[in-house]
Amino acid sequence: MVRYKDNEHEKIKSETRRSLLDAAIVEFAREGYEGANINRISQAAGFAKGTIYNYFDSKRALMITLIEETAGLHLEFITEQVHRHDDASRRVELFFNAGFAFASNFLAHGLVMVNNLYGPDTEFKQVMYQAYLPMFELVGKDIIALGISQGTFRQVDPTHMASMLMMIYLGIASQVNEEGKPWVEADQVAGLVLNGLLNQPRAQKNKSHV
Amino acid sequence: MVRYKDNEHEKIKSETRRSLLDAAIVEFAREGYEGANINRISQAAGFAKGTIYNYFDSKRALMITLIEETAGLHLEFITEQVHRHDDASRRVELFFNAGFAFASNFLAHGLVMVNNLYGPDTEFKQVMYQAYLPMFELVGKDIIALGISQGTFRQVDPTHMASMLMMIYLGIASQVNEEGKPWVEADQVAGLVLNGLLNQPRAQKNKSHV
Amino acid sequence: MVRYKDNEHEKIKSETRRSLLDAAIVEFAREGYEGANINRISQAAGFAKGTIYNYFDSKRALMITLIEETAGLHLEFITEQVHRHDDASRRVELFFNAGFAFASNFLAHGLVMVNNLYGPDTEFKQVMYQAYLPMFELVGKDIIALGISQGTFRQVDPTHMASMLMMIYLGIASQVNEEGKPWVEADQVAGLVLNGLLNQPRAQKNKSHV
Amino acid sequence: MVRYKDNEHEKIKSETRRSLLDAAIVEFAREGYEGANINRISQAAGFAKGTIYNYFDSKRALMITLIEETAGLHLEFITEQVHRHDDASRRVELFFNAGFAFASNFLAHGLVMVNNLYGPDTEFKQVMYQAYLPMFELVGKDIIALGISQGTFRQVDPTHMASMLMMIYLGIASQVNEEGKPWVEADQVAGLVLNGLLNQPRAQKNKSHV
DNA sequence: TATGAATGAGAGTTCATTCAT
DNA sequence: AATGAATGAACTCTCATTCAT
Numbered sequence: 041m042v043r044y045k046d047n048e049h050e051k052i053k054s055e056t057r058r059s060l061l062d063a064a065i066v067e068f069a070r071e072g073y074e075g076a077n078i079n080r081i082s083q084a085a086g087f088a089k090g091t092i093y094n095y096f097d098s099k100r101a102l103m104i105t106l107i108e109e110t111a112g113l114h115l116e117f118i119t120e121q122v123h124r125h126d127d128a129s130r131r132v133e134l135f136f137n138a139g140f141a142f143a144s145n146f147l148a149h150g151l152v153m154v155n156n157l158y159g160p161d162t163e164f165k166q167v168m169y170q171a172y173l174p175m176f177e178l179v180g181k182d183i184i185a186l187g188i189s190q191g192t193f194r195q196v197d198p199t200h201m202a203s204m205l206m207m208i209y210l211g212i213a214s215q216v217n218e219e220g221k222p223w224v225e226a227d228q229v230a231g232l233v234l235n236g237l238l239n240q241p242r243a244q245k246n247k248s249h250v
Numbered sequence: 251m252v253r254y255k256d257n258e259h260e261k262i263k264s265e266t267r268r269s270l271l272d273a274a275i276v277e278f279a280r281e282g283y284e285g286a287n288i289n290r291i292s293q294a295a296g297f298a299k300g301t302i303y304n305y306f307d308s309k310r311a312l313m314i315t316l317i318e319e320t321a322g323l324h325l326e327f328i329t330e331q332v333h334r335h336d337d338a339s340r341r342v343e344l345f346f347n348a349g350f351a352f353a354s355n356f357l358a359h360g361l362v363m364v365n366n367l368y369g370p371d372t373e374f375k376q377v378m379y380q381a382y383l384p385m386f387e388l389v390g391k392d393i394i395a396l397g398i399s400q401g402t403f404r405q406v407d408p409t410h411m412a413s414m415l416m417m418i419y420l421g422i423a424s425q426v427n428e429e430g431k432p433w434v435e436a437d438q439v440a441g442l443v444l445n446g447l448l449n450q451p452r453a454q455k456n457k458s459h460v
Numbered sequence: 461m462v463r464y465k466d467n468e469h470e471k472i473k474s475e476t477r478r479s480l481l482d483a484a485i486v487e488f489a490r491e492g493y494e495g496a497n498i499n500r501i502s503q504a505a506g507f508a509k510g511t512i513y514n515y516f517d518s519k520r521a522l523m524i525t526l527i528e529e530t531a532g533l534h535l536e537f538i539t540e541q542v543h544r545h546d547d548a549s550r551r552v553e554l555f556f557n558a559g560f561a562f563a564s565n566f567l568a569h570g571l572v573m574v575n576n577l578y579g580p581d582t583e584f585k586q587v588m589y590q591a592y593l594p595m596f597e598l599v600g601k602d603i604i605a606l607g608i609s610q611g612t613f614r615q616v617d618p619t620h621m622a623s624m625l626m627m628i629y630l631g632i633a634s635q636v637n638e639e640g641k642p643w644v645e646a647d648q649v650a651g652l653v654l655n656g657l658l659n660q661p662r663a664q665k666n667k668s669h670v
Numbered sequence: 671m672v673r674y675k676d677n678e679h680e681k682i683k684s685e686t687r688r689s690l691l692d693a694a695i696v697e698f699a700r701e702g703y704e705g706a707n708i709n710r711i712s713q714a715a716g717f718a719k720g721t722i723y724n725y726f727d728s729k730r731a732l733m734i735t736l737i738e739e740t741a742g743l744h745l746e747f748i749t750e751q752v753h754r755h756d757d758a759s760r761r762v763e764l765f766f767n768a769g770f771a772f773a774s775n776f777l778a779h780g781l782v783m784v785n786n787l788y789g790p791d792t793e794f795k796q797v798m799y800q801a802y803l804p805m806f807e808l809v810g811k812d813i814i815a816l817g818i819s820q821g822t823f824r825q826v827d828p829t830h831m832a833s834m835l836m837m838i839y840l841g842i843a844s845q846v847n848e849e850g851k852p853w854v855e856a857d858q859v860a861g862l863v864l865n866g867l868l869n870q871p872r873a874q875k876n877k878s879h880v
Numbered sequence: 881t882a883t884g885a886a887t888g889a890g891a892g893t894t895c896a897t898t899c900a901t
Numbered sequence: 902a903a904t905g906a907a908t909g910a911a912c913t914c915t916c917a918t919t920c921a922t
Contacts, residue, residue, distance in 0.1 A: 056885075078914080090889095093915075094886075155368060158367070207421050266902080299897095309896065468901075509893095575788060579788070623854060624854050628842070631844075719883085719916095719917095720882070886918105887919075891915080892912105899908105900907105
């Protein structure tokens with residue numbers, strides 16, 4: 041039994057896998073899970089129908105891979121930006137800004153996540169919750185609890201408030217138009233939320249627009 | 251066919267239609283649009299599978315009917331409660347309370363609406379927006395603009411703020427558990443939002459929890 | 461809820477089902493279970509591809525139905541003939557004659573049974589054994605045990621000998637040519653077996669041929 | 671490519687071929703021809719899926735090779751034992767004993783042969799008959815005709831009786847349980863058959879069991 | 881010689897929809 | 902108006918086979 045396994049094969053495999061995942065997220069975003077067509081994904085990636093099954097066990101497995109990959113990407117994207125400042129109030133703004141930027145830059149990923157979050161498939165929902173737990177923790181600890189300990193936020197329950205922020209974020213960020221623009225601006229939402237969080241609500245700016 | 255029978259026919263027809271719609275909303279809520287099974291809907295309503303096509307042109311037409319019907323029901327439910335008080339701040343609370351109550355009492359309807367709102371089907375989304383326009387107007391005029399004219403709310407753009415309130419409401423209210431309970435309370439959301447809206451943010455109550 | 465279910469529907473259903481089963485046994489006989497094509501069966505029966513699924517849950521379920529139906533038919537066919545005489549020796553001859561006649565007249569049924577009996581599918585084997593139990597009992601009780609009680613057969617274990625007869629029968633009867641003719645004659649096998657069973661082996665007839 | 675390497679290549683090739691055949695007979699026995707998976711065979715033999723096509727043109731060709739190889743093995747096994755005695759009656763016993771021993775010792779081979787013998791694939795059946803012709807001849811000449819010339823067997827047609835013996839043997843020997851044990855003993859079958867063959871049927875032994 | 885990524889024909893199955901009754 | 906048998910397009914998934922390395 042001789043093994044010729046070399047870097048060449050590994051490289052091809054990883055590139056093919058990447059193409060398939062990229063094609064899949066686009067298809068899932070456009071058609072939803074049920075409407076998505078596995079053969080179309082394979083062909084959009086430049087391969088024959090069957091190829092996708094060399095990389096993923098099933099349509100469901102493909103979606104689950106995408107959810108987990110996206111959650112990781114999403115977390116990384118947001119964490120990196122939130123941690124740029126140490127002030128909790130500033131972090132709230134960064135959180136919404138980064139979140140909305142993610143929704144804009146990774147339009148398909150965002151749509152797929154929201155489809156799953158609000159869709160009827162309970163397994164996907166479960167996977168979503170698991171995969172997004174770290175982000176809940178980020179918001180709860182590195183933003184809310186931080187703000188409380190810094191004395192700038194009211195004494196709220198961090199977990200509870202984290203849920204609320206996440207939901208507001210998801211609810212709004214997910215409603216983007218076709219270019220990835222949300223209907224409202226990140227700063228406006230951040231402002232609204234901060235007014236609810238701060239011990240000393242800030243002087244109102246931008247009186248004429250939210 | 252004699253005339254005195256016509257009314258009876260109309261009644262039977264309308265009862266059948268009602269049963270079908272009721273069965274459909276449950277099926278769509280549980281399975282999503284693509285996963286829903288026309289046959290199962292008919293059976294659940296107590297009819298054979300062909301019957302549904304005597305009342306609706308297609309599965310899509312059935313869903314569109316449901317969206318429009320639900321939007322009407324939803325608007326009526328919320329309008330009735332919001333109009334119980336004339337004070338804009340009080341109306342914000344009533345709006346969230348009524349909204350969450352609707353999500354609880356009309357669980358299936360709520361799930362189907364959210365599925366469509368966040369789902370991939372653009373036609374359904376269009377129909378949703380059209381159908382919910384009156385509710386946007388209710389919030390914009392009878393709550394936000396009212397509050398501004400009453401002097402209690404900041405000078406925000408009513409349309410914009412109405413969008414934001416609707417999205418916060420939908421984002422949160424849609425994430426209910428299986429008994430229809432949302433993760434956060436209507437009052438908490440209303441409090442958060444009011445703090446962002448009021449000229450004079452209220453003294454903070456419930457310091458320990460949100 | 462009005463029911464128009466009438467004899468017409470029942471009749472159509474039972475005729476269609478019959479056609480499908482008839483087409484199926486032919487297809488299974490020619491192609492084997494794995495090689496058989498569900499769509500081809502439906503079309504051979506004069507229906508569209510999908511029709512078969514209005515009558516059978518799956519390809520497997522269809523095969524199981526056929527096994528059970530055939531076993532019943534087979535038993536009925538053989539029982540009727542075996543019971544024509546009360547003498548055990550005569551019944552041995554009738555058994556082999558009836559069995560070979562069945563293999564000839566129900567060629568496809570016989571091939572399918574033997575395919576399953578000697579094939580790799582354990583579920584089908586199980587179903588076969590269950591379905592053919594009554595025939596084992598027929599041979600054990602109404603032939604072997606009868607012959608012993610009549611004093612013409614040696615004191616053999618009825619169950620054991622029934623197995624042996626069944627296997628000899630199946631082994632031989634199943635090897636028919638394309639017109640349904642077995643390679644050896646029923647009478648010859650019966651003769652061979654009777655010589656092994658009888659207390660007083662018969663005078664040898666047909667000396668020149670087996 | 672230097673010459674002294676050729677022998678080594680030949681050896682490696684032949685070892686690889688052997689591994690593939692060994693893995694194949696197991697897979698075919700467990701899954702049947704249609705259910706067998708070429709990929710799984712290669713893997714079980716310790717090679718990648720493509721390797722098998724360096725040695726066999728196709729799945730069918732692989733099966734045909736196995737049939738022919740097994741028939742040779744089978745014949746050798748039985749011939750060797752049958753020829754140990756010169757007495758025809760004794761040879762009948764040896765034939766059944768050796769046959770049942772083969773079924774036990776070469777369980778997978780036996781299953782595959784029987785699958786093909788009773789299966790729907792006519793090409794495989796043809797190959798089987800061709801490959802087993804020498805064994806038919808062994809039985810016809812070295813057992814039946816011998817017994818007749820020795821005066822111990824009745825004047826039967828050797829070819830015909832050989833068919834019958836082969837079929838009884840295959841029919842019974844093929845129905846082994848998972849450890850390779852047939853339901854009835856070789857001696858019992860031999861006894862039954864001998865009683866049908868002998869000029870002077872033997873005194874009955876084992877009256878209580880078969 | 882061995883590899884394994886890629887192929888694509890073909891399978892079983894589902895189900896919205898039609899229509900004669 | 903209600904029925905339910907029939908339809909057939911469309912889908913996911915399997916796997917024998919090819920071939921460049």
